[in-house]
Amino acid sequence: MTNLLVLQLLNGLQLGVLLFLIAAGLTLVFGIMDVVNLAHGVLYMVGGYLTASFAALTGSFWLGLGLMIPAAALIGLVLEYVVIRRLYERSHLDQVLATFGLVMIANETVKIIWGTAPIGVPMPELLDGSIPLMGPLKYPVYRLAIIAAGLAVAVGLYVMVNHTRLGMLLRAGATHRNIVAALGVPIGRLFAIVFMLGTVMACFAGGIVAPILSVDTGMGESVLILTFVVVVIGGIGSVKGAFFGAILVALVDTVGGVFGPIAMRAVLDPAAAGQAGRTLAPMLVYILMAAILFARPQGLFGARS
Amino acid sequence: MTAPRIHGRVVAALMLFAGFALLPLVAWLADDPFLVVIGARILAYGIAALALDLILGFGAMVSFGHAAYLGFGAYAVAILSRFGITDLGLHMAAAVVVSAGFALITGAISLRTRGVYFIMITLAFGQMVYFFFTSLSAFGGDDGTGLRQRSTLLGSSVLEHDLVFFYVTLAVLMALFWLAHRIVGSRFGRVLTGIRENPTRIEAIGFAPRRYQLTAFVISGCMTAIAGVLLANQAEFVSPAFISWHRSGELIFMVVLGGAGTLSGAIAGAVTMIVLEEWLEVFTEHWKLVFGIILVLMVLYSPRGITGIIERLMRGRS
Amino acid sequence: MTHKTPLIAAALATALAAPALAEDAPASAGDDVLRIGLVYTLSGPAAALGEQARNGFMLAADRIGDLGGMKTEIIVVDDERRPDNAADKARELVARDQVDFVVGPIFSNVLMAIHRPVTETGTILISTNAGPSNFAGADCHPNFFATSYQNDQNHEVMGAYAQAQGYQNVFLMAPNYQAGKDSLAGFKNSYDGGIAGEVFTELGQLDFSSELAQIAAFQPDALFTFMPGGMGVNLVRQYDQAGLGSIPFLSAFTVDETTLPATQDAALGYLGGANWAPDMDNAANAAFVSAYLDAHGAVPGTYAMQAYDAAQLIDAAVRKLDGDLSDRDALRAALAEADFDSPRGDFKFGVNQFPVQDFYLVEAIKRDDGLYQTSLREKIFDDYVDTYAADCTMP
Numbered sequence A: 001m002t003n004l005l006v007l008q009l010l011n012g013l014q015l016g017v018l019l020f021l022i023a024a025g026l027t028l029v030f031g032i033m034d035v036v037n038l039a040h041g042v043l044y045m046v047g048g049y050l051t052a053s054f055a056a057l058t059g060s061f062w063l064g065l066g067l068m069i070p071a072a073a074l075i076g077l078v079l080e081y082v083v084i085r086r087l088y089e090r091s092h093l094d095q096v097l098a099t100f101g102l103v104m105i106a107n108e109t110v111k112i113i114w115g116t117a118p119i120g121v122p123m124p125e126l127l128d129g130s131i132p133l134m135g136p137l138k139y140p141v142y143r144l145a146i147i148a149a150g151l152a153v154a155v156g157l158y159v160m161v162n163h164t165r166l167g168m169l170l171r172a173g174a175t176h177r178n179i180v181a182a183l184g185v186p187i188g189r190l191f192a193i194v195f196m197l198g199t200v201m202a203c204f205a206g207g208i209v210a211p212i213l214s215v216d217t218g219m220g221e222s223v224l225i226l227t228f229v230v231v232v233i234g235g236i237g238s239v240k241g242a243f244f245g246a247i248l249v250a251l252v253d254t255v256g257g258v259f260g261p262i263a264m265r266a267v268l269d270p271a272a273a274g275q276a277g278r279t280l281a282p283m284l285v286y287i288l289m290a291a292i293l294f295a296r297p298q299g300l301f302g303a304r305s
Numbered sequence B: 001m002t003a004p005r006i007h008g009r010v011v012a013a014l015m016l017f018a019g020f021a022l023l024p025l026v027a028w029l030a031d032d033p034f035l036v037v038i039g040a041r042i043l044a045y046g047i048a049a050l051a052l053d054l055i056l057g058f059g060a061m062v063s064f065g066h067a068a069y070l071g072f073g074a075y076a077v078a079i080l081s082r083f084g085i086t087d088l089g090l091h092m093a094a095a096v097v098v099s100a101g102f103a104l105i106t107g108a109i110s111l112r113t114r115g116v117y118f119i120m121i122t123l124a125f126g127q128m129v130y131f132f133f134t135s136l137s138a139f140g141g142d143d144g145t146g147l148r149q150r151s152t153l154l155g156s157s158v159l160e161h162d163l164v165f166f167y168v169t170l171a172v173l174m175a176l177f178w179l180a181h182r183i184v185g186s187r188f189g190r191v192l193t194g195i196r197e198n199p200t201r202i203e204a205i206g207f208a209p210r211r212y213q214l215t216a217f218v219i220s221g222c223m224t225a226i227a228g229v230l231l232a233n234q235a236e237f238v239s240p241a242f243i244s245w246h247r248s249g250e251l252i253f254m255v256v257l258g259g260a261g262t263l264s265g266a267i268a269g270a271v272t273m274i275v276l277e278e279w280l281e282v283f284t285e286h287w288k289l290v291f292g293i294i295l296v297l298m299v300l301y302s303p304r305g306i307t308g309i310i311e312r313l314m315r316g317r318s
Numbered sequence C: 001m002t003h004k005t006p007l008i009a010a011a012l013a014t015a016l017a018a019p020a021l022a023e024d025a026p027a028s029a030g031d032d033v034l035r036i037g038l039v040y041t042l043s044g045p046a047a048a049l050g051e052q053a054r055n056g057f058m059l060a061a062d063r064i065g066d067l068g069g070m071k072t073e074i075i076v077v078d079d080e081r082r083p084d085n086a087a088d089k090a091r092e093l094v095a096r097d098q099v100d101f102v103v104g105p106i107f108s109n110v111l112m113a114i115h116r117p118v119t120e121t122g123t124i125l126i127s128t129n130a131g132p133s134n135f136a137g138a139d140c141h142p143n144f145f146a147t148s149y150q151n152d153q154n155h156e157v158m159g160a161y162a163q164a165q166g167y168q169n170v171f172l173m174a175p176n177y178q179a180g181k182d183s184l185a186g187f188k189n190s191y192d193g194g195i196a197g198e199v200f201t202e203l204g205q206l207d208f209s210s211e212l213a214q215i216a217a218f219q220p221d222a223l224f225t226f227m228p229g230g231m232g233v234n235l236v237r238q239y240d241q242a243g244l245g246s247i248p249f250l251s252a253f254t255v256d257e258t259t260l261p262a263t264q265d266a267a268l269g270y271l272g273g274a275n276w277a278p279d280m281d282n283a284a285n286a287a288f289v290s291a292y293l294d295a296h297g298a299v300p301g302t303y304a305m306q307a308y309d310a311a312q313l314i315d316a317a318v319r320k321l322d323g324d325l326s327d328r329d330a331l332r333a334a335l336a337e338a339d340f341d342s343p344r345g346d347f348k349f350g351v352n353q354f355p356v357q358d359f360y361l362v363e364a365i366k367r368d369d370g371l372y373q374t375s376l377r378e379k380i381f382d383d384y385v386d387t388y389a390a391d392c393t394m395p
Helices: A002-033 A040-058 A061-082 A092-114 A141-163 A165-175 A177-182 A187-209 A219-234 A239-267 A270-295 B003-029 B034-059 B067-082 B088-110 B115-134 B162-185 B187-197 B199-205 B209-235 B245-258 B264-283 B287-301 B305-317 C002-017 C047-064 C083-095 C108-119 C153-165 C178-189 C209-218 C230-241 C260-267 C283-296 C302-320 C328-337
Strands: A130-132 A138-140 C033-040 C071-078 C101-103 C124-127 C144-146 C169-175 C194-201 C222-225 C249-251 C271-274 C355-366 C372-384
Touching: A002 A040, A002 A141, A002 A165, A002 A187, A002 A219, A002 A239, A002 C209, A040 A061, A040 A092, A040 A187, A040 A219, A061 A187, A092 A219, A092 B245, A092 B287, A130 A141, A138 A141, A141 A165, A141 A187, A141 A239, A165 A177, A165 A187, A177 A187, A219 A239, A219 A270, A219 B115, A239 A270, A239 C209, A270 B115, B003 B034, B003 B162, B003 B264, B003 B305, B034 B067, B034 B162, B034 B187, B034 B209, B034 B245, B034 B264, B034 C083, B067 B088, B067 B115, B067 B209, B067 B245, B088 B115, B088 B209, B115 B245, B162 B187, B162 B209, B162 B264, B187 B199, B187 B209, B199 B209, B209 C083, B245 B264, B245 B287, B245 B305, B264 B287, B264 B305, C033 C047, C033 C083, C033 C302, C047 C071, C047 C283, C047 C302, C071 C083, C083 C101, C083 C108, C101 C302, C108 C124, C108 C178, C124 C302, C124 C328, C153 C178, C153 C222, C153 C249, C153 C271, C153 C355, C153 C372, C169 C178, C169 C209, C178 C194, C194 C209, C209 C230, C230 C249, C230 C260, C260 C355, C260 C372, C271 C372, C283 C302, C302 C328
Parallel strands: C033 C071, C033 C101, C101 C124, C124 C144, C169 C194, C169 C222, C222 C249, C249 C271
Antiparallel strands: A130 A138, C271 C355, C355 C372
């Protein structure tokens, strides 16, 4: 049982850093630019497809990932320039409608280019295989690498936000946007950089999961809601909140999903516990969010409400 | 919001209703009975969009879990019918009672939050309802269940006829539009709009904002549940698909597309959304691409949705 | 608005008298054109399945030419896997396009939604995949045929195989939705051994690390799972990566021709239950598989095969009636004869108009041309009748 718990914790951590990579961009765009971007999940999907294509083209996963990043940055800049820029002064509802339009455009374009069948990306040989934990349990090296990469990005982002001039502007922008603009900071350029950064992180997440999850047209939608949950739990605009929110959501999802029913079996008879567990497991994340917002309506680390 | 504009919107709604009333005649002339079938679906969604606009447009409460009430309505039909209760009135009554209770509890909790947090907490409650109904094995779980018959009206199975069903749905829409219009125009409605504009001032005048908002939330939930009852009858089928967050999102899109805070715009949004979808599908397999482009252009170039376009046209003419 | 009343009354009266509302009246236009509506999921993550089925049907239609010797018009619609929309689209096919047959869909929830609107108008509905228990049993309908199977059957095949292998400890895993629950129930119908664990995953779940951790902890004799589409692709790849390859992988609708192009070598040797495999040895099958390969550059799966058979079924029945579809009883009788050569060999309908057919154990292999497919290993059931047929009494 402890073995299983350790494994589940690792799995939760892995899902957590992945969610963080996506949520960090979303929360920055949200908090600083005040744009609700439903198309953020789609960027994750595009990252997966681009990595798959570049990897197939070059024959190397690493080259594929490396080529994907500048492509992602370019996509972010173009998207910001063509559509997002025009949404800054608009209501959240207009933004929701327009970015939902982007979701439809992206999903259909991806379908036209890559088809509907899921695409697999071969595991890079360097990280293939698994390492023994305890007893018969093993853990794939690649998943450990994802955790490491995610934590590295988190640390990098932390340093950038707290110890650079750009980071200072980001922090200021998240809480006092108008004042930053009034002080003469070129806010347009700042926004473009933030959006590009968010796009690259989401695409990077899509790229690094490609070897363990297949790339398909539904992957953007599957993370979108969960990412919003993370952002809201953490508090809009807070990168720290996105990190802890992501880890919390992921742990509740993975550990709670397995140990919840087991715990329930202790109080209920097995059949009823099974039924209740199956009903409750998918709700856990939402119950968590409702409970947190009930106690703290602005999220765990939210500055503005 | 000036008086002539409100008047204009009532006229717009009456024109919409007149258009609907004539639809079966068009269907008959065009020898296309399917128009009436799709017309009833549009009307049912029109009711739901109208209900959402009441809180979204006038109370600035963006509920991202409103599909839950469609679900309560739809499952009221399925569950009561299973136990031999087929009366439309009873189905609606049950749906309304359950929805009122759910809206009261979740609304009270959700209204502690604002803005995007409100959107997300209503989503959370919507998803809980969704997963609850997917676990109802007796009603097909995820697959849902077909209805053996439509609800009965005063003991008669007259709703089986698509045309009768269409007109009954239209009558319900008109009645609920009238109700919503009265609510918006009343003191209650003005307080609600005031809370949207400036909650602090309303509180200072001596109103308790949250009580007003909660009341509106409950009314909206109940109206949506009635739409759910009709939608289940229209499809003759009930499944958790009615409750997914996509459906909640579509309701929001309908309201925003039509122009939030106009009531008639919400109905126009439902019409546009469904007609556009049906129409684009005819031309291309990749209709979603075209639909997405239209949505983006619409937002970029017409800030207040269809209502905005029409009002600009009207102003241009006069 | 009073002046409109007579018009509305007139429209009302006409529509109430419209024959389309009467039970069991043919909706077809009565001309010389055979109209067929295909309802498949062609968008979203599950679109690959719908595309296979559509391709299979179209392939037969192309090879035969005029189905039933009649000018044929085929209308393809995308159900988007949204049941209530699908119900409307089915109505549209029946009321506006006046089709003679509706063919499809992939998913049971869509079938549940379109069944009544199609069958109650006298139009024939042919399912080429979904086969929920109620339509095989108590709710069987004279206007409903299936060229696929009853949903439980492929799972029962794997249960019987596990039983025959003498497994004592099988780990069961399926998505937390109706088909998932039915799947594990089907497996247990024909398996009496011990259950190491039973896990329901979230529908659409793509990361199975925690479930795999449990499997590793339990070390069962075998895993039985049902993970259609993208879920299956991910499970297979992760199962292989987690080093669990030594535990036999039994599945249904998980390792097949729609997922193998993505899983590739990771799925080799994994076992499944099916009513057919591309390497089945008969002339009809060889022609079907090679034609599909030529047309689409991919190996067909059961989704394509069953849709191909639906086209053959329609062709045979309409030909038998010389294109006269006005006598519905005769049409149903001609369909029930199922007088065509199925790629799966023996094919006949049971009393509930579901197939009575053989079921096999199949294994994922790599072909000489580098593509992947499932391959027959052994016959598990002969002329297998589903367990719900006994509840069916055709009116």
